[in-house]
Amino acid sequence: MKKLVTILLMVFFAVALFSVTAFAEGHTIAMIVKNVGNPFMDAAGRGAEEACKELGNNFIFQGPATPTVEGQIEIIENLIAQKVSAICITANDFDALVPVLQKAKGNNIKVVSFDSAVAPGGRDVHVNQANAELIGKLQVQAIAEMIGYEGEIAILSAGATMTNQNTWIEYMKEELKDPKYAKMQLVTIVYGDDLRDKSYNEAMGLFKSYPNLKGIISPTTVGISATAKAITDAGLIGQVKLTGLGLPSEMAEWVHNGACEAFFLWNPVDLGYLASYVASLLCDGIITGKAGEEFSAGRMGDYTIVEAVDGGTEVLLGPPFRFDITNIDEWKDIY
């Protein structure tokens, strides 16, 4: 027992010799993502870091190991204890982060949600990818062109509770009401929870349950690449078409083999850059997050804060970008 105590104490003092790396002057901006190890989120982190460097701010990048709201709450509590200046967060739940973010705001921390919004009560402003209506519409138009405006389609989404996916799906349903899609039928919506294996299995399940399935829309980066792999593995290239939102680096293979002809995305690096820039401007008091405020965000140019449909305010990044065989190779090394 004595030996055990001595060894433990020695280990502790050895570790204790490491010192803290002190932060430079400037604001400390923390970015919390849905989960770590997600390339889209990592790209957003790179953009945020770029803006922080430009503005002389310190940058912290954090996320839970699995995409849960409990994991994000724990991180926010830790950031409050660290007295950071601002938090940029992409939420795993629209409502459940509000209490803890209100505590953060009470501790004079600015809160910017980006990508997936937090309810207005928990944020100062939201940085949105692009007009949600446009994102929904473009994906429906793309799949309609691929399948010749006829046949069964399905949606493979992320988690059933994820704010942004649900909004886009609503707009997809709206768009499908247009008479030109009369021969198209949305048969089901399944959820892969942004896990590769689950999304893959859900896609395989779709092929079994709906043998006449003509197309799949997957408005999530994890879902679309898992579905592309499932289409390839099941030998259904050409029979089941695929579009959605994907990362060029992950999708290049599937664009080349024909599993996915075209997909969309905004630039996550720019999104992270803008979110981090907005956070810094909030800390400086240059903007407060009210609708109508105008500001300039470094290399991204000028923006205006507008009213959001959820009752809060938001900044819109710009229209989504279409990737296909003509441009995929330029983009696949970027993100």
Added chain:
Amino acid sequence: MKRQNSLSDRRANITFKWEWLLVILIIGISIVNGRLSSHFWSYTGIMDALSVFLEKGFMVLPMALVLIIGDIDISVASIVALSSVLMAMSYKAGLSMVVAILVALATGAGCGYFNGLLISRIPGLSAIIVTLAGSSIYRGIAYILLGDQAIGGFPSWYSYLAWGYIGGTHIPFIIVMFVGCAIVYGLLLHRTAWGRKVYAMGINPVAARFSGVPVAKIKQIIFTLNGLMAGVAAVFLTSKLGSSRPNIATGYELEVIAIAVLGGVSPSGGKGGILGVCLSLILMRLLRYGMGLINVPGQVMMVIIGIVLVGVVMLPNIFGARRGRKRRLKEAQ
């Protein structure tokens, strides 16, 4: 000579307790944390850190009892989800919040009672099978009831449960509640005849039954308590989140079992106590808090916690084995 030996052994066993190891680790981790982050030694910071997700603590207490009798319950996280969803739905249906909270507790106890009934009355049904099934059934019902919806908008006093502080101090209300529960469970397990029967069941269930311990009845009570405390956890977790969804508390069951095991509760039954479990809870919180303060990424944190868990559980075995060997050598001489 031999008797003396065993006497001094027993004394050594009293001073060497699992709890001391945990205390040393807690002190050690605090020193390291303090060195690594200048924000660590703050009263409010530590209080807040201890109260983050303390609802797991409410689940660890009865889980210790379940493990001590040599069983396991992996349905608790799903019971939390179902209790929370039913509470939110009853509030939305017009019941008062107090009644809704009682609904959550009753749901938890009901699920636990159902688990206990199957496990203790039907021979051949082991706890792991029943609670594994229970875990999909309870969360499944929660999903059927609420789908992908969320229910929020609870009265403002309700958020006090998870976010409030006692009076003008910075002592979180949830910590006071937890300490109260821990004392009740500690007394129940360590100071009553019922508690001794629980240990007897864990050490040797057959012998216990033949000595007149009502094994089935005690099992039934313990599983019901486990469900009830999951209901309590649901009340606090929902207060923390401000809303209810069927996917809350995912993965809690494993964390709760891990904390109990780190606290010295043997999954094979008969060993461990409430104090150890509470210390283990503090240890786990401070470890996560410390790593959070220096922004250790989530996946690295998971690995470190896994290593700590295995390492700490292994330590006494390694040293115990060595001590035993030395003693045997001495005796041989």
